[in-house]
Amino acid sequence: MPTQKEDEKGIKTPSGIEVPVVVSPDMLDGRTLGKPGEVPFTRGIFPDGFRGRMWTIRQYSGFGSAEESNQRYRFLLDKGQTGLSVALDLPTQCGYDPDDPMATAEAGKVGVSLSNLAEMEILFSDIDLAAISTSFTINGAAAMIFAMYVAAADKAGIPRASLTGTIQNDILKEYVARGTWIFPVKPSMRLIADSILFANKETPRFNPISIAGAHVRDAGCTAVEEIGYTLVNGLAYVDELLRRGGEVDSFAKRLSFFFYVHMDLFEEASKFRAARRIWARIMSERYGAKDPRSLLFRFGVVCGGSSLTAAQPLNNIVRVGIENLAAVLGGAQSIFTCAYDEAFQIPTEQSAEIAVRTQQIIAHESGVANTVDPLGGSYYVEYLTDRMEEKILAVMNEIDDYGGVIKAIEEGYIQMRLAQRAKERKEKVDSGERVVVGVNRYSHEGEEAQFGEVFRLDPGNRRRILEKYQATRDRRDNDAAQAALRRLGIAALTDDENLMPLLIDCCHQYVTVGEMVAELKSHWGEFREPALIG
Amino acid sequence: MTRQELLDRRALARQLSLAGRASVADVLSEADSNFKTEKPAVRIGVTGPPGAGKSTLIARLAASRLQHGERVGVLAIDPTSPLSQGSILGDRIRMDEIADDPNLYIRSMPSRHAHDGMADNITGMLAVLESHNFDNIFLETVGIGQADYSVRTLVDTVILVVVPESGDTVQAMKAGVMEMADVYVVNKADRPGAKRTVTDIQSVLALKENNPGGWRPRVLQTSSEDGDVLLLDQAITDHLNWRRDNVDLLAHRRDQARYNVEMLLNRRVGELLADAEPAQLDRPISDIYADLVGRL
Amino acid sequence: MSLQGKRILIAKPGLDGHDVGAKIITLALRDHGADVIYTGIRKSPDYIARTAVDEDVDAVGLSVLSGSHQEMLVATLDQMKAMDAADIKVFIGGTIPPDDHAALVAAGAAGIFTSEMNLEDTIARLEVALA
Incomplete structure (x- = not known):
C-alpha cells in the first residue's frame, strides 16, 4: 500500500524512470x-496483431535421457503446446561428452544429454520434424547441435527447407551472463556467421539465432540495460555477417530476439514497443535495409525466472x-511461462x-x-515508451564509447557492471x-519454503x-568419423570456409x-574469462 | 603432486600468512632468524596500470621457465579497499593456464597498510618464498599510480607494462615512474596506437641517455604471439647479466635495509596513531609529534 | 565483528555458469573487510582445493545452481582431505532445496546459504563461523 511518504519522494520504475502521479497529454x-x-x-x-496469428506457446523442457524427454514432448504436444523447446544438459552446452571428467556429475541433469546423432534420433522419434517448430537453447556448441538437427532431418528424409524452429546461438551474452562459452570471441563469431549464412540458404524457415537479453536481465540488470545490451550484441552479429559477405536483406529477416519479462507491467510492455522502433530505425538508416521484413523486431519471452520466489511458491502463478499479460501487451511472438516451482526445481x-493454462x-x-496493441495511445504507456527509448539509446552509446561490445566483453566491463547491478x-x-x-513483506514469521511434489x-x-x-x-564407422573430423579441422584453419556442411558430415x-569441439579447440583455443568484479 | 609436496605447499602457504600478518613487534622479534636461503632466486618485478595485462604476462613468462623445469613463485598484490579494508584478489585466475604445474606457486595478497604498490611485510614474504627454493620469483605490484617505485629496491629486474591506450599516461608520467623500469612492455600491441606509445616511451627515456656504461632500458611490444615473449625473456636475461657485472650489491642491500626500516617505521606510526585517544590529537602538532616519537 | 583479515575463496565448481550469486557474495564479503578470491566459473574440485591450500584461506564458499551441490561438495571435501586441509571450512550456496540440507551438513558443509537469504544475515553467520 503506497504511503503518503512514498508519494512525496517520487516513484520510479525499476529502470529508474520517473513515474508521474498522472500523465497528461x-x-x-x-x-x-x-x-x-x-x-x-x-x-x-x-x-492484425494476434488476430492473424496467436503467439506460440513454447515451454522450455527436457531432462534426463532422450527417451524421457521424448515422452515429455509428446505429453506437451497432447496438451496443446504448439512448439517444442529443447533444454540441453550443461556438458552438451559446454561441448563435453558425458564421459569427460568435467561432465560426469552433470550429464542429463538440467536438460537432455545430446552428444551425438543417435540421441537426437531418439529425442524426436515419432515426432514429425516437418510439422513442429523446435527451439534449442544452446550457444557455445550451437553450430554442432544445429548441424545434428539438419542431419536428423536428412536421415528421416525430411527436406531441410521444411524445418522450422530456433537455435539460440547467441554467444556474446554467454560471455556476460550465462557462461556456456567455449571458444574465444573471434572464432565464436565466425561459427555464428557460418550457421546463419548456411541457414539463409538451406533452412530458410529456421531462425538460426535468437539474440537474448533474458540472461543478463535475470542476472541483475534493468529492463533498459537488457534491451540496450541485446541490441548492441545484435548489431555486432550484423557487422560480422556483413564482413563475411552477407546481404542485410537476406539475413536480417531471420534475426530474432529473446527477453525476460519481470513484474512492472507497463515498463515491460513499453520496452518492447521502444525496442521495435529502435531496431527498425537502425536497420534502415545505418544498414540500408530495403526489405520491410528486415526491419521487424521479432522476439520471444520468458516469464518468471528470478522474479519468482521460493517462499509462498503458489504466489508465482x-x-x-x-x-504473461505484459508480454502479450508488448506484442511477443512466442512466450514461455515458468512453472510456479521452477525457481527451485524441475x-x-x-x-x-x-503454466501452459495461464497462457x-x-x-x-x-x-x-x-x-x-490495446495500450497504444495510453498517455502513460506512450510516455514510458519514449523514456525507455532514450535510456536504451544511452546504454548503447555507452558501450560504443567504451570501444564496442566485443572489447567491453573481452575486458569484463559489462560483466562487472552486471555484478554491481545484481548486488x-x-x-x-x-x-x-x-x-x-x-x-520481504506479508511473509509469515519463521516460515520455511514449502514444496509439494519435487521432481x-x-x-x-x-x-x-x-x-x-x-x-x-x-557401433559407428570409426574411420569415416575420424576422416570427417579431420576435414573439419582443416577447414577451421581457413578464415572463411563455412563450417556447417563439415559439421553436418561429422554428425x-x-x-x-x-x-567436434575438441578438434576446433585444438586450433582456436578457449575463451579466458576476465572474472573482473569490482 | 606427491603427498610430501602437498604438505610442503600447505606449510609454505601458512608461513606466508604468518609473515604477511605479522605486527611490527613480531617482525622485529623474528627478524634475522628464520628462512635461510640456499640459493637466491631471480626476482622479477612487474608493474603497470590495472588492465595492462600484468598477470597474463607473468603467466607467459612463468610458463617458459616451468617448461625448463624451474620452480616459479608468484606474489601478486591487489589493492585493499580504503573503505572496508577488504579486497578482491583477482590476479591469480589470470594465470589459470599454468595453474596445474606442480612447480608453480601463486599467492595473492592485499596491499593492506602499504601505499607503495606493495603489501605489508613484503620483505618477510619474499624471504619465506626464497627459503622454499624457487628459481624465480615474480612480484606483481598493485599498479595504481606512480607510487609503485618501491618494487625497484626489492627485485633484480623491473618490467613496466602498459597498453597502447596508455599513451597519454606515458606522457604524463615523464621521468618519475618512467625511470624505474629496466624493461618496458607495450602489451596488447595488436591494438591501434601501440607504435606511438613505444615512441612516447622512447622519447621520455631519451632524457636520461647520457649515462655511459649504464643499462639502456629496452622497449618491447607484446601481443598474443609466442615470439614476443621470447624477446621479452631475452631482454630480462640481458638485464640480469648486465646487473651481475655492474650493480653494487652492497649498495642494493643497503637500499633494501633502508626500505625495510622505513616501512616498519611507517606502520608503527600508523599503529600508534590508530591507537591514539582522539583528545590527544587536539594538542599542537609539535606536542603530538614529540609524544609519538617518544613512544616509538 | 568484521571479516577483516579473513581470506575467503569463492568458487564455481562444475559447468554451471550462473555466477551472479558468487559475484554478489564476493562483493559483499569485500565490503565487510574480507580478502576474497573469486575463481570464475567452470572449475574442478581439484583446482578449488589446490587454490584453497595455496592461498591459505580461512573458508571456501562453493556456489552451485545446477543441482549438483551434493556431488560438488563431496568431491571438493575429498580433495581437501587428500591435501591435509580438512580444517579449512567449506560453505555451500545457491539453489538448494530444503530437503537436501541435511545431507550436505552430514557430508561436511560448514553452512548452507540460499539465494533468498538476506545478505547481512549471510555475512553475520559467516562472521560467527569464522571468528
Missing part, C-alpha cells in the same frame, strides 16, 4: 505512432500471469500444466488478444525498498547415458559434440 513528444505493421512498428510488427507435470486463459478468455537489486530486496510479497531424476540415468554413448561410438558419421 502535454507530457508526450507528440510524435506519430504509426499503424501496427508499419514503420516504426511501435504498435507491433503485424497489422499470479506473477507469471501478470508477466517442474512437475501439474505445475507445468498450470491459454490469457489467449482465449481475457480478450486482450482481440485487438492490436544493488539484492540489497533493495533485502532492505525492503523493493517489495517482494511473501519475502527427482532417476539415479540410473547417468549410467544409461554413458552406456548408450559408448555403444554408439562402438552423419556419429562424431560426438565433444569430439
